[in-house]
Structures are given as structure tokens and as C-alpha cells.
Amino acid sequence: MKNSTFSDLSFSLDMPEWAADALGALPSHLPTPEARMAAVIEFSRQNFLRNTGGPFAAGVFERDSGRLVVIGVNRVMPFNCSSAHAEIMALSLAQKMLGTYDLGAEGVPAHELVVNWRPCAMCLGAVLWSGVRSLVIAGSGPELEDITGFDEGPVSEQWRTELERRGISLTDNVLKNEAIAAYREFTALQKTVYNARQGK
Amino acid sequence: MKNSTFSDLSFSLDMPEWAADALGALPSHLPTPEARMAAVIEFSRQNFLRNTGGPFAAGVFERDSGRLVVIGVNRVMPFNCSSAHAEIMALSLAQKMLGTYDLGAEGVPAHELVVNWRPCAMCLGAVLWSGVRSLVIAGSGPELEDITGFDEGPVSEQWRTELERRGISLTDNVLKNEAIAAYREFTALQKTVYNARQGK
Numbered sequence: 001m002k003n004s005t006f007s008d009l010s011f012s013l014d015m016p017e018w019a020a021d022a023l024g025a026l027p028s029h030l031p032t033p034e035a036r037m038a039a040v041i042e043f044s045r046q047n048f049l050r051n052t053g054g055p056f057a058a059g060v061f062e063r064d065s066g067r068l069v070v071i072g073v074n075r076v077m078p079f080n081c082s083s084a085h086a087e088i089m090a091l092s093l094a095q096k097m098l099g100t101y102d103l104g105a106e107g108v109p110a111h112e113l114v115v116n117w118r119p120c121a122m123c124l125g126a127v128l129w130s131g132v133r134s135l136v137i138a139g140s141g142p143e144l145e146d147i148t149g150f151d152e153g154p155v156s157e158q159w160r161t162e163l164e165r166r167g168i169s170l171t172d173n174v175l176k177n178e179a180i181a182a183y184r185e186f187t188a189l190q191k192t193v194y195n196a197r198q199g200k
Numbered sequence: 201m202k203n204s205t206f207s208d209l210s211f212s213l214d215m216p217e218w219a220a221d222a223l224g225a226l227p228s229h230l231p232t233p234e235a236r237m238a239a240v241i242e243f244s245r246q247n248f249l250r251n252t253g254g255p256f257a258a259g260v261f262e263r264d265s266g267r268l269v270v271i272g273v274n275r276v277m278p279f280n281c282s283s284a285h286a287e288i289m290a291l292s293l294a295q296k297m298l299g300t301y302d303l304g305a306e307g308v309p310a311h312e313l314v315v316n317w318r319p320c321a322m323c324l325g326a327v328l329w330s331g332v333r334s335l336v337i338a339g340s341g342p343e344l345e346d347i348t349g350f351d352e353g354p355v356s357e358q359w360r361t362e363l364e365r366r367g368i369s370l371t372d373n374v375l376k377n378e379a380i381a382a383y384r385e386f387t388a389l390q391k392t393v394y395n396a397r398q399g400k
Contacts, residue, residue: 009214014210081296101279101280122329
């Protein structure tokens, strides 16, 4: 018996319809970490309020100029794709837009990823491979898991050192209270955390 | 100054043209770990020999029946996407084919991921979120990094325990010598390792 049903070996991921307008409504440049994070948190809120994914967003910016490249949101459930975390969406879209798999390549301005909490085990790896030179997060403590039940996975205890070793600067605790408030808002709406394995 | 250029917020990843025929030529079921790994290693070879990506492949199978769901290969360079590792390709394609982001959901047969080495930091995370119940790898030692120069990233020292804790069984050292031979073949061809950051 042979397989003959491999006619479609592609998959596509995209942002929700509201995102194009929301991105277009933002200033072209967001100069401060707080301004970048505020935009990211608002995208995370819109994503769960509009039922287009989980409460996570990630933005790619030019580190020094603050130019907004793109903000991605979690798309796991809409696309039946467990890897469609916000960071993967944002980094993949930015790399496609810029035509490089290395956002830190020679000739490319340094890029920064801004996320509304410490990336999960998978996404911390994705950050390392993306070429970004700077990671800005709203927090890194247990609050996210405590509030939402989300499983971050086994992150290397040396994660800060591993970022630094690869030339990626880390800024933590940017708009932490605002990020936590959004997670509480999500939980209060009794949204299901999408990424917990459902089976036994 | 406002942004108005967010007209395309999607990205697509697909397998090389040769893969559909190569998958169709395989038996529908591969009952043993060795048979599954041999197919995966051959896909990894074809991928670099045909210049369609890096020397990595990953296959999703039904764990017990051995039914072949799909084999993915690394597509980082062709798609300018640093997350397009073989495991992400295979898991995302399998989830799309099966219509679920959880390959371990109730009512879905247990699935296994077969990879031609221990997954990198990012992909180990992806394995956890995918719902697969079984991970089969060709090896987990320093040979891959030593031979190819590939950076695996900071994997939690408790990675075996973390898999086990989530109900994912691990089988290591399946066709290890054959996998190593393929990496040596890749290196002898002086292929560039795609995933090392190029910039300073």
C-alpha cells in the first residue's frame, strides 16, 4: 500500500483582519520601550477580545530608530498550529518583509523584539535564531503561569546568560503591571488557555 | 507619520517539489523506529543534496500503527524564515492535515516525532506543545555541533525529565551512525550552516 495523498505540503499563517488597520493606526516609529510595549499589550488584548487567538503579542522594531516593522499575535487555535505563537508570527513576518532570515545580518539595522512576557521555551529558542539584538519583556516571573495556567516549558536556568552570550540585550519589567492587568482581564473572561495539552 | 503598508500580513511555508513524490514512494506504514528513522535521514540528505534546505528532517507517524503522516525538512534559507526548522514544518503540516493543534488530543491516535538528532532549544519546546507522545532521535551528543558547527542553543539540563513529565517517551540512538554519516556528507560538501547568525 502506497501513499498518494501528499498533494498539499504547505501551510500558511496570517494575522487577523483587524491587525492591518490597527498597525496602520500606530505611529511609524515608537521611540521608547514603554511605547512599544503599550502597543504590544494592546494587540494582545485585541487578540483575545476579538477571539482571534491567545493573549500574547510580540512586536519587531528597529532597535535604535524605533521604526515599527510588525506586531504579531498568537494564532494557535485559528490555524490549528501549536507553533503559531506571537513571537513566531512576528519574527517570521518581519523576516519575510525584510527578505532575510537573519534580522541581525550585516547591512540590516539592529532589531528588537518586544513581548508581553518572557517567551516560552520554544520562543526563547526562536529569539536566538532570529538575529534580533534586543529583547524587551513585560516580566519574567511566575505571574503569567499563575494567572493564566499557561505552561511556559522548561527554560534553561541560564537563559539570561545565553541571550547575553549571543549579543542579545535584555530589558525586563517594562509595563509589568499593565501586562498583568491584561492577563487578569483574559482570565476573567474565562478564555481557555489554548496551549495546554488537552489529552491525557 | 503613519504606516499604511501592512497589506500582506501572512507567510507560507511549503515542502520542496521533490518531497511529494518522495513521500508517495514510501510505504504507508513504517512499523519500526529504524524504518522511520531511515526515511527521515534520507529526506535530510535529499534536502541538502537538492539544495532545498539544511540537513535536517523530521517525520510524524502514528506511534502504534506506524502510519506515515508527513515528513518535514528544514526550509530556513529558501523562505528566509529562521523558525522553519524541520520539526516545525513536520508538526505544522501534520496538525493542518489532522485538523488539530494537539496531536495528542482525545480521539486522535498517539503520534510520534522522529528526528535526525536531538531537537534544538526552539524545537524541543515545539515538541512539548505539539501533543506528540513519543520522540525518537538519532542521537543527542555533541557530534552534530562538532561536525556541522550548528548551534543547538541552551537546552534545559532536565530535558529528558521534562519530556517524561509531559508524558512524552524518548528513544535515543536510533541509526546514530547513519545520521552522523549524513552530517559528514553534508559537511564534506561544504554547505553553509544556515542557522548561525551571520552578523557580528
